[in-house]
Amino acid sequence: xKPSVVIMNFTKxxxxxxxxRDTSFIWLDCRDIPGTYCYCDxxxxxxxxFRMAGLPLSGIHFLDSGSYHYISxxxxxxxxxxxxxxxxxxxxxxxxxxxxxxxxxxxxxxxxLDGNSNVKKVILIGVSDLFISQISPDYLPRVVxxxxxxxxxxLTTTEPVYISIDKDVLNPQTVSINWDQGNMxxxxxxxxxxxxxQKNRIIGVDICGESDHSLLSLRDMKAVKRNNRxxxxxxxxxxx
Numbered sequence: 001x002k003p004s005v006v007i008m009n010f011t012k013x014x015x016x017x018x019x020x021r022d023t024s025f026i027w028l029d030c031r032d033i034p035g036t037y038c039y040c041d042x043x044x045x046x047x048x049x050f051r052m053a054g055l056p057l058s059g060i061h062f063l064d065s066g067s068y069h070y071i072s073x074x075x076x077x078x079x080x081x082x083x084x085x086x087x088x089x090x091x092x093x094x095x096x097x098x099x100x101x102x103x104x105x106x107x108x109x110x111x112x113l114d115g116n117s118n119v120k121k122v123i124l125i126g127v128s129d130l131f132i133s134q135i136s137p138d139y140l141p142r143v144v145x146x147x148x149x150x151x152x153x154x155l156t157t158t159e160p161v162y163i164s165i166d167k168d169v170l171n172p173q174t175v176s177i178n179w180d181q182g183n184m185x186x187x188x189x190x191x192x193x194x195x196x197x198q199k200n201r202i203i204g205v206d207i208c209g210e211s212d213h214s215l216l217s218l219r220d221m222k223a224v225k226r227n228n229r230x231x232x233x234x235x236x237x238x239x240x
Contacts, residue, residue: 002239003205004059010036010068013210016224019232020062026055030064038067040103049074060238062231063208066179069093070108072164072206082118082159083203085109086196088125088189089166090182094135113139120159125152125192126169126184153195160201163193167209167230175230176223177209186233193237205238207231 005025007014012031014020028051035041040048048071055061057078063071069089076085087093093109103111112119123144124132135143146152168181170189175181196202211223 002235004056005235006055006059006061008061008063008068008071010064011210013064013224013227014062016221017210017228017231019228019235023235028052028055036068038105039097039099040070045074045103049077052078057204059204060235061204061206062210063206065210066166066168066177066208067105069105069164069166069208070103070111071208073103073108073111075204075206076112076116076119076162079116079118079162079203082120084121084123084157084159084161084200085112085119086123086125086161086163087127087166088163088169088192090126090128090131090168090180091166092124092127092131092135093166094139110139113142121157123152123155123157123161126182126189128182149191149195152192153199155199157200160203161196162203163196163205165189165205165207165209165234167207167227170209170230175209175226176211176220186230190233190237193234197238202238207234 002023005020005023007020007025008028008030010030033044033047035044052074061075093106095106097104097107121142121144146155167175168177169184171183174186210227
């Protein structure tokens, strides 16, 4: 059975994709909310959380481009039991924001660790060694970095997991990203997800990493088509 799907539309990119149209999806239009690109100001946060309030935590939530990855914090805020956060990403998203205390796409995991008493650990998969080296020592006791599929399979977790995927973890042959990205293949990502599914109860999943453009001026539709294909594959992989 395909899981329920929430589409959070910030840039119109999903209007050019079709992967969700044969699912039971909820469309959440966020294009009218100011103060959301890369950074989320307090007014935008209240508006987004208000619109998310009645949405189910279970299922798959598509968050638009990686510039909106901070939305994952709002989904994890809904969790009312101890859990582990599985982050599949090229980056740690654990850096302090460049401008004061404002929530950003690069700081949201830090915000979860700082403010969510239910998160027990963060499991990082696919993160570049460069960004791992930048993790503050204060967070290392709560961070787990499995270096292989076997290590992940041997990892013991008693709590359920929430999975957050940024498609920038994938190689350029699989998706087109207009910022730095990793070298994981879709087959490797599928293998990691298979292990996680076998060993853990999954509370929910979110996925970001769409083509980060204004669709009014988007010329390279190949990037959208690649993301569309990968999104469809991820729904299939995560289905029961």
